[in-house]
Amino acid sequence: MNFHVLTLFPDMIINGLNESITGRAIKNGIISVNAVDIREYSQNKHKKVDDYPYGGGAGMVMQAQPIYDAYADLTKKNGIVNPRVIYVTPQGHTFNQGMAKEFAKEDNLIFLCGHYEGVDERVLEEIVTDYVSIGDYVLTGGELPAMVMIDTISRLVKGVLNNEESAQTETFSNNLLEYPQYTRPEEFRGKKVPEVLLSGHHGNIEKWRLEKSLERTRKYRPDLLEK
Numbered sequence: 287m288n289f290h291v292l293t294l295f296p297d298m299i300i301n302g303l304n305e306s307i308t309g310r311a312i313k314n315g316i317i318s319v320n321a322v323d324i325r326e327y328s329q330n331k332h333k334k335v336d337d338y339p340y341g342g343g344a345g346m347v348m349q350a351q352p353i354y355d356a357y358a359d360l361t362k363k364n365g366i367v368n369p370r371v372i373y374v375t376p377q378g379h380t381f382n383q384g385m386a387k388e389f390a391k392e393d394n395l396i397f398l399c400g401h402y403e404g405v406d407e408r409v410l411e412e413i414v415t416d417y418v419s420i421g422d423y424v425l426t427g428g429e430l431p432a433m434v435m436i437d438t439i440s441r442l443v444k445g446v447l448n449n450e451e452s453a454q455t456e457t458f459s460n461n462l463l464e465y466p467q468y469t470r471p472e473e474f475r476g477k478k479v480p481e482v483l484l485s486g487h488h489g490n491i492e493k494w495r496l497e498k499s500l501e502r503t504r505k506y507r508p509d510l511l512e513k
């Protein structure tokens with residue numbers, strides 16, 4: 287899987303994803319992350335990429351030309367045709383595990399990160415296929431949301447997680463939150479590990495875990511149970 291990110295802050299993307307499990311997957315050649323600096327495509331002598339909004343109002347708007355040229359160069363250089371281009375924006379559909387699964391089927395994914403007050407609508411109409419938000423709150427830019435999505439999609443790509451990591455029962459895989467986990471020592475600040483987990487009785491352990499999952503889901507995410 288090749289991730290491409292059109293951004294004004296390429297270092298943020300590269301530095302963030304070069305760590306931990308995504309970093310390992312990059313080193314092993316299972317995924318690649320290519321951050322393209324939109325500013326390099328500015329035709330302005332000061333490398334300006336934004337301007338005042340037509341009609342007035344606060345803030346600046348990212349101009350269409352540098353974004354379009356960055357996209358055109360990226361697709362041409364990499365021989366990518368008809369890619370999915372995800373515009374990361376609070377105005378989009380809310381990202382979830384199901385969307386991640388869909389995106390994980392692609393060979394190439396292009397993310398467009400906005401900044402300032404927005405992006406000229408015409409370039410969005412030209413290149414974007416999916417408008418995706420990571421939740422009902424507003425960040426300063428699209429880089430963190432793009433990294434959130436890339437991380438989530440990456441771990442669904444075959445070979446990114448090792449056996450132990452992927453064998454874990456997962457939150458959301460069955461619309462239930464995960465059960466509580468314990469490790470050594472058996473007692474911490476007077477709190478004991480639940481007896482059943484020390485019993486070695488797999489049937490009872492399974493049952494206990496399912497009960498705890500249901501209890502948690504009922505408490506924190508009752509909306510998941512309705513699904």
Ligand code: ADE
Pocket residue numbers: 374375376418419420421422423424425426427428431
């Ligand atoms: N850009 C700013 N806020 C965002 C959000 N919540 N989701 C996606 N992109 C964003």
